[in-house]
Structure formats: structure tokens, C-alpha cells
Amino acid sequence: MIKLYSFPPSANPYKVRLFLEMLGLEYQSETVNLLEGEHKTPAFLAINPFGQVPVLIDGEVTVADAQACLIYLGRKYGREEWLPTDPVGAAQVGEWMSRAANEIHNGPWLTRFATMRPGRVDIPMEVLHERCHGILGVMDLRLAKQNWLALDDRPTIADVAIFAIVSLLGDAKIATSQYPNVEAWLARFGALPGTVALDGTPLSDK
Numbered sequence: 001m002i003k004l005y006s007f008p009p010s011a012n013p014y015k016v017r018l019f020l021e022m023l024g025l026e027y028q029s030e031t032v033n034l035l036e037g038e039h040k041t042p043a044f045l046a047i048n049p050f051g052q053v054p055v056l057i058d059g060e061v062t063v064a065d066a067q068a069c070l071i072y073l074g075r076k077y078g079r080e081e082w083l084p085t086d087p088v089g090a091a092q093v094g095e096w097m098s099r100a101a102n103e104i105h106n107g108p109w110l111t112r113f114a115t116m117r118p119g120r121v122d123i124p125m126e127v128l129h130e131r132c133h134g135i136l137g138v139m140d141l142r143l144a145k146q147n148w149l150a151l152d153d154r155p156t157i158a159d160v161a162i163f164a165i166v167s168l169l170g171d172a173k174i175a176t177s178q179y180p181n182v183e184a185w186l187a188r189f190g191a192l193p194g195t196v197a198l199d200g201t202p203l204s205d206k
């Protein structure tokens with residue numbers, strides 16, 4: 001069975017839990033308590049030298065990094081649907097997976113972390129808020145023209161990666177109400193079959 005090293009309140013492992021649930025895959029979750037420093041123990045560093053969650057193990061295969069886990073699961077279990085093979089579609093997904101790991105991580109993810117763990121981030125809150133509004137503004141413009149972040153006609157792993165962070169912006173005290181297209185996308189994504197909230201509660205009735 002697939003094993004996922006995760007820390008339940010953390011947003012990067014949530015990306016992978018969310019997708020596993022959406023794909024209807026069985027998995028076993030192993031908690032790595034970040035607050036207790038379990039991610040920096042020799043035993044965990046042997047699994048992921050970066051000392052971060054998530055890490056996914058599927059038989060002989062070990063995949064670290066949430067984006068990489070989504071690529072692996074999408075290709076292995078979701079096939080073409082979640083991760084296109086045509087050059088243009090693949091490039092669009094690639095761009096928004098990079099946005100997930102850069103603009104979204106250094107904006108919304110970091111703002112949530114800074115809000116929940118005061119004193120741990122050495123960047124002024126107004127700079128973090130500016131970053132959040134910068135990427136939300138770009139997303140809103142894109143989502144005015146198409147239904148999903150990478151492709152128009154269907155959600156991809158890029159939507160999974162970004163939904164898992166942007167849907168938690170309430171924890172960062174950032175409202176998305178001034179971005180109606182982002183709000184509509186959040187609702188559209190949440191209604192897809194198998195979606196769950198960070199705490200595992202089903203979001204969709206499908």
C-alpha cells in the first residue's frame with residue numbers, strides 16, 4: 001500500500017493527501033511531527049535528505065516534494081487526465097506547478113506559516129501580504145478567461161497543488177473576496193469528486 005509521510009496541519013502534505021483521496025487510492029499515513037523535530041532525525045533524513053514532508057513511498061519507489069508526488073500519482077494512477085502529454089498542455093501544467101513551488105509557496109504558503117508560527121519568518125507581514133495579492137491578482141485574471149489554472153477544459157495536478165494552499169488562506173487572514181474568479185475556481189474545485197479539507201472532512205458530495 002502507498003505510504004505518505006505527512007504532518008497533518010502542514011499544507012504541502014495536504015496537496016498529496018487531497019490528490020490521493022480524489023483518485024480514490026488507499027494509503028497509509030505516517031505522521032512526522034515537525035514540532036518535535038522528527039523531520040531532522042537521521043532516520044527521516046535517510047528517507048528525504050531535505051528533511052521535509054511530504055514523502056510518498058509506493059513499493060520500491062520513493063518520491064519527495066509535493067509537486068513531484070502529484071506528477072508521480074497523476075501519471076501512474078490518473079494517466080492523461082490530470083497530466084497531459086501534448087507539448088502545450090504539458091508546458092501549461094509545468095508553468096503552474098512552478099508557480100505552486102515559487103509564487104504560491106513564497107506568498108500564500110509562507111504567509112500562513114508566518115501567521116500560525118509568529119517569529120519564525122524574517123520577512124515583514126506587509127511584504128508577505130503583497131506577495132499574496134500579487135499572485136491572487138494574476139490567478140484572477142487567468143481564471144476570468146478559463147475554468148482551470150493550466151487548461152480550460154479540465155482540472156490538472158496544477159489545480160490540486162494550488163488549491164491546497166490557496167484554500168487555506170483564511171489561516172493567513174487573507175480574504176479572497178476581491179478575487180471573484182479565484183473564489184469561483186475554489187468552489188468549482190471543491191465540488192470535484194473526492195475532495196477533502198485539510199482535516200480530512202469531505203468537501204464534495206460526489
Ligand SMILES: N[C@@H](CCC(=O)N[C@@H](CS)C(=O)NCC(=O)O)C(=O)O
Pocket residue numbers: 010011012013034039051052053054064065066067101
Ligand atoms: N518543496 C517542498 C517543500 C516542502 C515543505 O516545505 N514542507 C514543510 C511542511 S509544509 C516542511 O517539511 N518543513 C520543514 C522544514 O523545511 O524544515 C514540497 O513542495 O514538498
